[in-house]
Amino acid sequence: MMSEPAPSVEFINPPNKLKMKLGNKFSSLNPDRIAAAEAALQAMSSQFGDWLNDEVKRLEQCHAAARAANGAEEERECLYRAAHDLKGLGTTYGYPIVSEFADSLCRLIDSPEGRQRAPHSLLDAHVESIKAAVRQKITDNTHPVGAALLSELKKQVAQYAPEEL
Numbered sequence: 010m011m012s013e014p015a016p017s018v019e020f021i022n023p024p025n026k027l028k029m030k031l032g033n034k035f036s037s038l039n040p041d042r043i044a045a046a047e048a049a050l051q052a053m054s055s056q057f058g059d060w061l062n063d064e065v066k067r068l069e070q071c072h073a074a075a076r077a078a079n080g081a082e083e084e085r086e087c088l089y090r091a092a093h094d095l096k097g098l099g100t101t102y103g104y105p106i107v108s109e110f111a112d113s114l115c116r117l118i119d120s121p122e123g124r125q126r127a128p129h130s131l132l133d134a135h136v137e138s139i140k141a142a143v144r145q146k147i148t149d150n151t152h153p154v155g156a157a158l159l160s161e162l163k164k165q166v167a168q169y170a171p172e173e174l
Contacts, residue, residue, distance in 0.1 A: 058102070062143065064098055074087060076132075088124075092114040096108050106149050107142055109159055113162045117170050128169075142158075
């Protein structure tokens with residue numbers, strides 16, 4: 010029995026267009042400075058819980074104001090800004106699921122029309138999910154309760170804020 014010749018293999022390395030656009034802008038990054046910045050962040054990490062709680066309180070205050078104002082634009086804009094901040098900070102503070110809940114809330118109310126269309130019950134569910142995640146120390150979407158909440162919220166949001174094409 011004759012063995013078949015091995016197929017020829019060609020490796021193609023596509024051009025790194027991002028690197029071409031940026032040029033050598035990041036070539037001067039000093040690894041020691043990066044390590045120092047990471048160490049400073051690590052040193053502050055003991056405060057992350059307090060900072061996260063402060064952000065959640067701000068979200069609650071904006072949510073309560075939006076409820077009291079019955080959906081007035083200024084108050085719902087405050088809610089959007091607080092959710093947007095949590096979207097960015099949740100992962101930094103060790104709670105990526107908070108970022109995901111906040112992302113879902115932002116998607117729901119990312120425009121004035123979306124803010125008016127969003128039902129109070131769905132806004133409530135997002136805020137309560139964020140609070141519960143922090144209170145119960147549910148940090149990511151591998152937790153069964155967190156995963157179930159996130160899945161349901163995304164499903165509900167899809168009814169009001171369909172995916173962009």
